Amino acid sequence: MNATQKLATFYVGGFYCGIHTKDVVELTKDLDVTPVPLSPNPVLGLLNQRGHIVTAINMRLRLSEPDRTLTTESTGIFYKHATGLFAFVVDRVGEIVELSPQEFESPPTHLTGPSLDFLLGVYKLPDSLLLVLDPQKLITGIPAV
Numbered sequence: 001m002n003a004t005q006k007l008a009t010f011y012v013g014g015f016y017c018g019i020h021t022k023d024v025v026e027l028t029k030d031l032d033v034t035p036v037p038l039s040p041n042p043v044l045g046l047l048n049q050r051g052h053i054v055t056a057i058n059m060r061l062r063l064s065e066p067d068r069t070l071t072t073e074s075t076g077i078f079y080k081h082a083t084g085l086f087a088f089v090v091d092r093v094g095e096i097v098e099l100s101p102q103e104f105e106s107p108p109t110h111l112t113g114p115s116l117d118f119l120l121g122v123y124k125l126p127d128s129l130l131l132v133l134d135p136q137k138l139i140t141g142i143p144a145v
Contacts, residue, residue, distance in 0.1 A: 009094030013065030025078040056087045079135045084144025
């Protein structure tokens, strides 16, 4: 029998998304992001997280959603990569869910678009679809500090 998959879920615009909990270092609200002039489009700015400078990625822009200002619900989901620490800034976090690998489906092959490049697959839930994102692909092309 296959082990369940644990996913940290979050909302970005109209999307219900998740990444594997093994990829999440921590979650933080009350983000104090410093904008960086001439930074690539999805880069929101930089964060000082306990003495570490972190690249903050605007997940709305990364997933081709309309931009908006940060709210009290906005949360940074921190991801550690070999090149540095990144924060995926999302509209709000959901729950940790455990799902069976048998419920997982690969993305349809006939769909195309830049946002689909980040998609590992989908879980069909009773009331929604959970888009499973690949954090390594989300940071592609974005330099760490």
